[in-house]
Amino acid sequence: MMKKGFVDGIRATLPVSASVAAYGSVLGVLAAHKGVAWGVLMLMNVMVFAGSSQFVMLDMWNAPLPYAEMALAVLVVNMRYLLAGASLEPLFRESSVARKLMSAHLVTDESWAVTMVAWKRGEATVPYLVGGGLCVLTAWCAGTMVGEAFGSIVDNPEALALDFAFTAVFTALAVSLWRGRSDALPWIVALAVSIISAQALPGKWYIVVGAVAGALVAMLMPEKEEGAHATD
Known part of the structure; x- marks a missing residue:
């Protein structure tokens, strides 16, 4: 039963894993142009294993590496x-x-x-989740390694808009997280604080400061009463 659940998880995740590999190849190309060695990239894949966070880390990858900023940014994103x-x-x-x-x-x-989805059908198990996760991890590592290996062939990632991947990832993530007008204030505060912080603080601290400011506003906002969202 455990083996069946594990295999079922792999099979269910295979279709989406193809897009994960393609997405990972973009990260690999950008990593190659940042001078990130394949071993370091593989270690990042295994230790962090979060696409959006790894794009954040890569965007911040400038010597000397801002370890504290990277860690906080990854924490907030995840x-x-x-x-x-x-x-x-x-x-x-x-x-x-x-x-x-x-x-x-x-x-x-x-x-x-x-x-x-499998949970709604009564088929989800821990091995099912693990099988799916390992399938995604394998596709992600394969995609990033292929991108890193052939990254030198792409002389100008900007010409292919690959440098826009960081922005595209977070645009897609933001759209998926939007719940309605109640999110407007925290988002506006996060954006405003990020812009101000980018001018006032060194490095990429504006990512962390803006995210924390938006989260604090969302946390302090009074909860809407049941049914109040009907007009949204």
Whole structure:
């Protein structure tokens, strides 16, 4: 049963893994032009394993490397996985802490979405999630390595708009997270603080400062009463 769930997770995630590999190849090309060695990129893939966060890290990849800024930026970007992890709590209810920690690293947007669909059919299991996560990880590593290997062939990534990947990733992510007019104020505050911070602070701290400011505003806003969203 465990093996079947694992294989089912791989099969269910295979179609979306093709797009993950293509997406990863763009990161690989950009990494090659930043001078990131393939071993460092592979280590980043395994340790971080979050596409949007890795694009953030690559955008900040300038000597001397701003380790503190990178770590905080990755933390802020990946905070959405707190909600994803919470939604999977019933799946891990009988699992040990060690198994939860090992499996949680393989939760991606893709493996989570596929597992939640299977959950509605009553087919989701921890091996199902792990199988899907490993499938995505394999595709991601393969894509980034191919991009890194052939990155030198692309003389000018800007000509192919590959340098726009960072902006495109976050535009798509922002659209998917938009819940309605109630999000307008936190987003406006995050944007304004980011712009001001970019002028006042060195490096890429504006990413972290803007994100934290927007999150604080969202946290302090009063919750809307049930049914109040009907006019949105």
